[in-house]
Amino acid sequence: MSAASGRALRFTLNGKRRSLRVSPHRTLLEVLREDLKLTGTKHGCELGECGACTVLLDGKPVYSCLTVASRAEGRSVTTIEGVSEKHPLVESFADAGAVQCGYCTPGMILSAKAHLEKKGHRCDGRGDCAKEALSGNLCRCTGYYRILEAVGLAARKMKRRSRDSKI
Amino acid sequence: MTRRYKYIGRSLRKIDALAKATGRAKYTDDLSLPGMLHGRLLRSPHAYAEIIAIDISRASKLAGVRAIITGDDLPARYGIIPSSQDESALAIGRVRYVGEPVAAVAADDEETAARALELIDVSYRLLTPCLGIEEAAQEPPGPDGRLHKAIAYEFGEKPGSAPALERTDLFFYEGNTHLALEEHAALAVWKDGKLTLRCSSQTPFHLRQIVAKIFAMPEEKVRVIVPSLGGGFGGKLDPFSHDICAAELARRTGRPVKFALAREEVFYCHRGRHPSLMRIRSAWAKDGRILDLDFEACLDGGAYGSFGIVCTYYHGALQPTTYRLPHYGFRAARFSTNKPPCGPKRGHGIPQPRCALEVHIDKAAEQLGINPVDLRLKNLTTPDSITVNMLRIGSNGLRECVEKVAKASDFRRRYGRLPHGRGLGFALGSYLSGAGVPIYWNEGPHSRIRIEATAGGVLTLYSGATDIGQGSDTVVVTVAAEVLGISPQRIRLVAADTELTPLDLGSYSSRVTYMAGNAAKQAAENLKAEVSRLAGPRLSFEAALRIALEKTKTLEAWGSYTPPKKFGTFKGSGVGVSPAYSFSACVASVRCDCETGFVRVEKIHFAHDIGRALNRACVLGQIEGGIHMGLGEALCEEQVFHSSGLHRKPSLLDYKVPGLFEMPELDIHLVESNDPGGPFGAKEVGQGPLIPIIPAVANAIYDAVGVRIDSTPFTPEKVLEALDAKARGGSGRLGPDRFPEVLFPEPIRVRQDA
Numbered sequence: 053m054s055a056a057s058g059r060a061l062r063f064t065l066n067g068k069r070r071s072l073r074v075s076p077h078r079t080l081l082e083v084l085r086e087d088l089k090l091t092g093t094k095h096g097c098e099l100g101e102c103g104a105c106t107v108l109l110d111g112k113p114v115y116s117c118l119t120v121a122s123r124a125e126g127r128s129v130t131t132i133e134g135v136s137e138k139h140p141l142v143e144s145f146a147d148a149g150a151v152q153c154g155y156c157t158p159g160m161i162l163s164a165k166a167h168l169e170k171k172g173h174r175c176d177g178r179g180d181c182a183k184e185a186l187s188g189n190l191c192r193c194t195g196y197y198r199i200l201e202a203v204g205l206a207a208r209k210m211k212r213r214s215r216d217s218k219i
Numbered sequence: 220m221t222r223r224y225k226y227i228g229r230s231l232r233k234i235d236a237l238a239k240a241t242g243r244a245k246y247t248d249d250l251s252l253p254g255m256l257h258g259r260l261l262r263s264p265h266a267y268a269e270i271i272a273i274d275i276s277r278a279s280k281l282a283g284v285r286a287i288i289t290g291d292d293l294p295a296r297y298g299i300i301p302s303s304q305d306e307s308a309l310a311i312g313r314v315r316y317v318g319e320p321v322a323a324v325a326a327d328d329e330e331t332a333a334r335a336l337e338l339i340d341v342s343y344r345l346l347t348p349c350l351g352i353e354e355a356a357q358e359p360p361g362p363d364g365r366l367h368k369a370i371a372y373e374f375g376e377k378p379g380s381a382p383a384l385e386r387t388d389l390f391f392y393e394g395n396t397h398l399a400l401e402e403h404a405a406l407a408v409w410k411d412g413k414l415t416l417r418c419s420s421q422t423p424f425h426l427r428q429i430v431a432k433i434f435a436m437p438e439e440k441v442r443v444i445v446p447s448l449g450g451g452f453g454g455k456l457d458p459f460s461h462d463i464c465a466a467e468l469a470r471r472t473g474r475p476v477k478f479a480l481a482r483e484e485v486f487y488c489h490r491g492r493h494p495s496l497m498r499i500r501s502a503w504a505k506d507g508r509i510l511d512l513d514f515e516a517c518l519d520g521g522a523y524g525s526f527g528i529v530c531t532y533y534h535g536a537l538q539p540t541t542y543r544l545p546h547y548g549f550r551a552a553r554f555s556t557n558k559p560p561c562g563p564k565r566g567h568g569i570p571q572p573r574c575a576l577e578v579h580i581d582k583a584a585e586q587l588g589i590n591p592v593d594l595r596l597k598n599l600t601t602p603d604s605i606t607v608n609m610l611r612i613g614s615n616g617l618r619e620c621v622e623k624v625a626k627a628s629d630f631r632r633r634y635g636r637l638p639h640g641r642g643l644g645f646a647l648g649s650y651l652s653g654a655g656v657p658i659y660w661n662e663g664p665h666s667r668i669r670i671e672a673t674a675g676g677v678l679t680l681y682s683g684a685t686d687i688g689q690g691s692d693t694v695v696v697t698v699a700a701e702v703l704g705i706s707p708q709r710i711r712l713v714a715a716d717t718e719l720t721p722l723d724l725g726s727y728s729s730r731v732t733y734m735a736g737n738a739a740k741q742a743a744e745n746l747k748a749e750v751s752r753l754a755g756p757r758l759s760f761e762a763a764l765r766i767a768l769e770k771t772k773t774l775e776a777w778g779s780y781t782p783p784k785k786f787g788t789f790k791g792s793g794v795g796v797s798p799a800y801s802f803s804a805c806v807a808s809v810r811c812d813c814e815t816g817f818v819r820v821e822k823i824h825f826a827h828d829i830g831r832a833l834n835r836a837c838v839l840g841q842i843e844g845g846i847h848m849g850l851g852e853a854l855c856e857e858q859v860f861h862s863s864g865l866h867r868k869p870s871l872l873d874y875k876v877p878g879l880f881e882m883p884e885l886d887i888h889l890v891e892s893n894d895p896g897g898p899f900g901a902k903e904v905g906q907g908p909l910i911p912i913i914p915a916v917a918n919a920i921y922d923a924v925g926v927r928i929d930s931t932p933f934t935p936e937k938v939l940e941a942l943d944a945k946a947r948g949g950s951g952r953l954g955p956d957r958f959p960e961v962l963f964p965e966p967i968r969v970r971q972d973a
Binding site for chain 2: 085089090091092093094095096097098099101102104131132133135137141142145146147148149150151152153154155156157158161183186187190191192193194195196197198200
């Protein structure tokens with residue numbers, strides 16, 4: 053915990069430049085939850101098995117429990133706190149009944165966000181591409197179908213929004 | 220006539236969905252307090268050993284260590300049910316499973332606490348562990364014996380007619396665990412003689428009672444608060460070592476103490492599905508009527524009692540809710556073994572016997588030459604009937620459930636006629652909408668709800684029920700909103716806080732929608748009546764509320780739910796009693812690869828008698844989640860151990876659960892039988908849907924490749940072994956072939972006219 057004796061870490065967190073000192077062995081998960089008190093990122097195993105700790109590093113999903121914090125140096129990190137309540141994925145998860153206990157939800161939404169930003173125009177939530185994108189995130193409550201439905205719903209909303217913004 | 224509801228039956232957003240989806244919702248481990256210490260538990264590396272000495276002197280000297288406690292510091296015995304007070308927070312004298320807590324440390328940070336554990340010296344004298352039912356049953360009876368509980372019953376009268384078919388089958392159901400995604404956590408604050416415990420508990424009111432007893436203090440000096448809870452499935456019902464050690468360490472240090480378990484530790488907390496070895500005998504008339512059923516079970520309980528006695532009774536309780544049985548014998552024994560304690564996992568003690576029974580009936584159907592669906596239809600229970608074991612069934616949509624899945628899967632035409640490697644399997648199930656008799660016997664309500672209206676028309680609903688993800692918060696608010704005719708968003712909720720909310724027994728036995736839902740309905744009706752008494756009847760609720768509040772400033776209304784009295788009067792007649800039963804029917808469609816033994820479940824047709832769906836999306840979510848967990852139990856999940864007693868798979872990677880790609884196509888039908896006692900007619904859905912999945916898959920495997928895997932899970936290794944055996948001329952059955960000699964007590968005889 054002796055963060056003061058650690059190395060400087062500078063990165064962009066949810067769009068804002070951050071700078072803090074962290075011990076070299078600290079994981080990104082520990083730094084986010086314990087040093088920065090951003091507890092929206094969850095832990096379910098701390099061994100890279102469940103995906104609850106998923107955050108985006110330069111837009112790509114990573115398990116923050118397996119990511120040494122120093123890997124974020126100079127890069128951009130998105131946590132669930134950086135996703136607006138109005139984001140189509142957040143709304144769709146609520147509308148589709150995709151949130152039960154909610155513990156996997158932040159990680160699920162971030163994996164889905166990375167996926168839709170890359171392949172949003174081709175995804176309807178039903179095909180294998182959505183399943184592949186979410187296959188690193190475990191959910192024990194839903195049986196996954198509500199989650200896939202939410203991703204499909206969000207994809208449609210995002211397509212509509214991007215079409216409207218072009219007009 | 221169908222009534223039109225404004226909110227009931229719609230797929231409304233859950234009231235906590237946005238808070239959870241944005242990460243704002245706080246789970247126990249998301250909380251931290253100034254000056255907070257971090258706790259860790261030292262766990263036994265041995266399955267069975269005497270503790271000779273514990274030396275904490277090296278650990279105590281480590282900088283940053285604030286307190287260390289061992290078994291002697293917390294001598295009180297406790298357990299979740301009154302008849303099993305056999306646990307202690309830290310082992311005293313002996314350890315009984317690998318992972319049992321032996322000492323607890325509070326330190327400035329987690330790393331220091333972990334280092335301190337390494338410096339605690341424990342010397343053990345190893346004893347020979349007992350790890351299975353066969354071994355346990357061979358040990359001599361007596362106070363040091365392994366037999367924890369044995370029960371025997373005989374219900375009804377043997378019919379005089381000679382049976383056309385009699386058969387006996389054995390089945391083994393392997394243990395498995397809940398695997399809620401949130402790891403257990405507890406945060407204790409002890410200030411001015413009062414303990415506040417925030418923790419991941421499904422039963423805050425039971426926990427308050429137990430913790431108060433352990434610390435010999437009045438219950439009002441203990442406040443249990445459940446923050447957001449990341450899944451329970453029964454795994455967070457018991458009081459746990461980390462809850463009690465957090466409290467004791469907070470008391471000693473005067474500082475807040477938090478425990479957040481690692482995933483491996485959650486496997487040691489367990490309280491999951493009991494491994495169960497079962498023997499069924501049945502007798503049938505030529506036309507397919509069941510004449511007699513005899514059911515025996517040996518349960519592997521693990522090291523402590525937990526809910527085990529209840530689970531033992533449940534093993535025999537619900538077979539008669541689906542089938543009319545003229546005569547029914549039931550005997551069960553639970554044994555103590557040196558493994559993490561088993562307890563209540565989704566379905567409690569029902570999935571094992573239901574699986575054995577549904578597979579057994581499938582075999583009988585083949586011998587009788589009757590289609591498995593039609594054989595069930597000849598024996599189904601009816602609405603408003605009394606079972607042979609004195610359970611009162613009210614609404615019953617089982618027949619409709621059976622017909623729906625049979626039709627949707629075209630079962631009668633396709634069963635037995637699909638190409639080799641593909642098969643259909645049928646099974647049904649039933650569950651309680653809440654236990655009719657509480658764990659701690661008393662005549663009081665099982666749920667109470669208070670609604671308060673204060674200045675400005677602020678409405679606050681106080682519910683003691685715990686939302687474990689199933690949506691109970693949404694249910695109580697929606698029910699109240701429907702009665703009041705206002706938007707659910709108008710109602711603020713305070714839940715699961717023993718100081719602020721009225722008593723609720725907790726989130727288990729699928730009781731919350733029925734019981735807390737009824738209490739919410741009554742509270743809202745009482746509020747509405749009071750408001751119209753004060754303001755006159757013809758106004759809208761909002762307008763009337765304004766006028767009423769001008770007169771009184773604050774208003775409150777209470778609602779409660781007490782289940783009907785049980786029907787049976789014999790000893791043990793309290794288990795299985797429920798104000799309403801859910802019913803499900805399932806057809807599984809599988810493909811078996813004969814080269815690899817791999818079973819792929821391609822489609823599940825499922826019908827569930829829900830009474831009434833209060834929130835359609837939530838109900839479907841519960842069914843889909845139940846199917847998912849059932850498939851895990853059927854295909855891959857098992858809590859198994861090395862011969863030393865070491866857990867083989869205490870991680871998410873090794874303990875396989877079905878992922879996204881393993882989920883089959885689902886075809887779900889809701890049957891709304893409109894239960895006369897349920898809130899707006901609703902019954903349970905949290906646990907029932909898991910139950911028929913496992914036997915439906917077993918029966919489908921037989922239809923696909925002609926082998927009987929009479930032992931869960933149905934892994935590729937087992938399927939291949941059975942296929943090989945069959946190819947060599949064997950029966951193609953893989954499963955147990957012996958049932959231990961058990962000295963059951965004389966049966967309690969119960970007849971309907973008694």
